[in-house]
Amino acid sequence: MTEPYLSLPIDDQAAASLRDSGLRLALVDTADDDAFDAWLSADARGFHSKQPSPAALAQQRELLRHRRTTGVYDDNIPVPHSPVGTVNSWPAPLTVPGPGQVDSWLISSVTVAPTHRRRGIATAMLPAELRTAVALGLPVAALTVSESTIYGRWGFGPSAFSTAWTIDARRAGWIGPATRGRLSFTTAPEFIETGRALLARQNAAHAGEVGLSEYLADRTMTPLEGAPDASTYRIVRYDGPDGDPEGFVTYTITEDDSDFTNATLDVVALVATTDAANAALWRYVIEMDLVSTVRAHTRAVDEPLPWLVRDIRRAKVTKVQDHLWTRILDVPAALEARRYENAGTLVLEVDDPLGFADGRFRVAAGSDGVASVTETTDAPDVSLPVGALASVYLGAPAAAGLAAAGRIDGDAVALDRLFRTAVPPRLSSWF
Numbered sequence: 001m002t003e004p005y006l007s008l009p010i011d012d013q014a015a016a017s018l019r020d021s022g023l024r025l026a027l028v029d030t031a032d033d034d035a036f037d038a039w040l041s042a043d044a045r046g047f048h049s050k051q052p053s054p055a056a057l058a059q060q061r062e063l064l065r066h067r068r069t070t071g072v073y074d075d076n077i078p079v080p081h082s083p084v085g086t087v088n089s090w091p092a093p094l095t096v097p098g099p100g101q102v103d104s105w106l107i108s109s110v111t112v113a114p115t116h117r118r119r120g121i122a123t124a125m126l127p128a129e130l131r132t133a134v135a136l137g138l139p140v141a142a143l144t145v146s147e148s149t150i151y152g153r154w155g156f157g158p159s160a161f162s163t164a165w166t167i168d169a170r171r172a173g174w175i176g177p178a179t180r181g182r183l184s185f186t187t188a189p190e191f192i193e194t195g196r197a198l199l200a201r202q203n204a205a206h207a208g209e210v211g212l213s214e215y216l217a218d219r220t221m222t223p224l225e226g227a228p229d230a231s232t233y234r235i236v237r238y239d240g241p242d243g244d245p246e247g248f249v250t251y252t253i254t255e256d257d258s259d260f261t262n263a264t265l266d267v268v269a270l271v272a273t274t275d276a277a278n279a280a281l282w283r284y285v286i287e288m289d290l291v292s293t294v295r296a297h298t299r300a301v302d303e304p305l306p307w308l309v310r311d312i313r314r315a316k317v318t319k320v321q322d323h324l325w326t327r328i329l330d331v332p333a334a335l336e337a338r339r340y341e342n343a344g345t346l347v348l349e350v351d352d353p354l355g356f357a358d359g360r361f362r363v364a365a366g367s368d369g370v371a372s373v374t375e376t377t378d379a380p381d382v383s384l385p386v387g388a389l390a391s392v393y394l395g396a397p398a399a400a401g402l403a404a405a406g407r408i409d410g411d412a413v414a415l416d417r418l419f420r421t422a423v424p425p426r427l428s429s430w431f
């Protein structure tokens with residue numbers, strides 16, 4: 001049976017506005033190899049990636065078939081079957097404070113051909129995706145972004161930040177806990193099911209993480225067809241003292257031809273369902289012989305690594321960056337899905353120029369952390385645009401900064417007290 005999100009008709013409003021510009025919006029039949037290959041090639045071109053090989057296209061057709069795949073076509077160009085705009089999307093659980101989960105609409109592969117940019121194609125596609133999410137009853141949309149300047153205009157706000165690290169492995173010095181479980185090499189074919197289960201368990205426990213499709217999960221263990229470092233992936237699993245799998249690290253090592261002791265280890269993914277696994281896997285990569293530098297990315301902003309090494313300055317954060325962007329479409333459903341660490345009541349006036357989340361809402365959180373969210377005509381305590389609501393939604397400490405920037409009015413301290421969580425949200429993958 002076809003999933004409703006795959007069979008839902010194309011958005012009329014976007015189709016009409018594109019038609020006025022001589023363009024055609026269409027769902028791609030992912031069972032039609034030629035049409036899907038043309039879309040996948042246009043997507044790669046849009047991100048300046050190399051043209052996928054036939055083997056890479058075959059793999060992507062298989063792995064991305066589950067996504068709703070949309071193209072914008074210019075029937076007046078010499079190669080009209082190659083889309084000039086691409087986007088795909090699919091439903092997935094987003095972990096919210098509690099932890100709980102809210103069904104979300106994940107959006108990816110937003111590209112417009114350089115030949116057709118700045119003519120309003122993205123302006124037609126993005127609101128269409130939001131209306132599709134609403135039609136499916138999904139209260140939140142989410143994406144990870146190439147540029148942070150693009151999505152605010154459609155009501156998205158940065159909701160979780162990530163960090164990148166460079167560690168001077170020789171001088172950092174391990175002072176974290178001793179490893180009590182067992183480390184061992186594995187391979188993607190033998191570990192993939194266990195790895196997927198570990199990712200699902202890890203991601204369900206942390207606000208900001210999303211449920212990963214097999215395509216996204218498997219990339220943490222095995223590179224996609226055509227990736228240059230396909231033969232260099234190593235996977236080490238960590239099993240706790242009782243033998244249960246608790247995490248894994250996938251990494252590559254680049255040698256320095258002039259100095260055997262100066263290799264660089266890049267962490268592809270470090271997945272841990274327990275603090276012990278996180279510590280053991282960090283220790284493993286930091287203490288690797290012949291490696292002088294360890295690099296890792298998309299880690300949490302509260303990554304405990306600095307507390308696990310003797311010389312805190314040898315574990316450097318090289319980047320802190322907005323990572324997960326969310327878009328709230330249904331305020332009561334989104335806000336009731338999460339839990340609150342402090343009881344309290346606030347009336348929020350939400351401004352949404354696109355009209356999805358506009359309104360005034362009373363958020364009343366009890367001492368059990370459960371909130372009821374209802375429309376009200378009472379005077380607001382806080383007035384804010386929908387993108388700012390997204391920035392506090394998952395618990396990030398954003399309220400004071402948004403108030404300082406004049407982007408929220410009213411009692412920002414009360415907003416912070418109600419929405420902020422002790423553990424900040426995080427997202428450890430790209431989608």
Ligand SMILES: CC(=O)SCCNC(=O)CCNC(=O)[C@H](O)C(C)(C)COP(=O)(O)OP(=O)(O)OC[C@H]1O[C@@H](n2cnc3c(N)ncnc32)[C@H](O)[C@@H]1OP(=O)(O)O
Pocket residue numbers: 046047107108109110111112113116117118119120121122123124143144145146147149150153
């Ligand atoms: C979730 C993801 O997939 S993230 C990936 C996003 N895609 C990329 O980075 C690939 C390269 N870039 C592109 O393909 C295109 O430039 C897109 C998709 C970002 C924009 O597509 P376009 O059709 O050119 O955008 P459109 O013409 O609708 O412009 C909409 C508005 O966004 C602005 N805008 C578009 N791109 C950018 C940008 N990169 N940075 C800042 N503003 C931008 C436009 O100026 C316009 O502003 P206005 O409404 O104030 O006039």
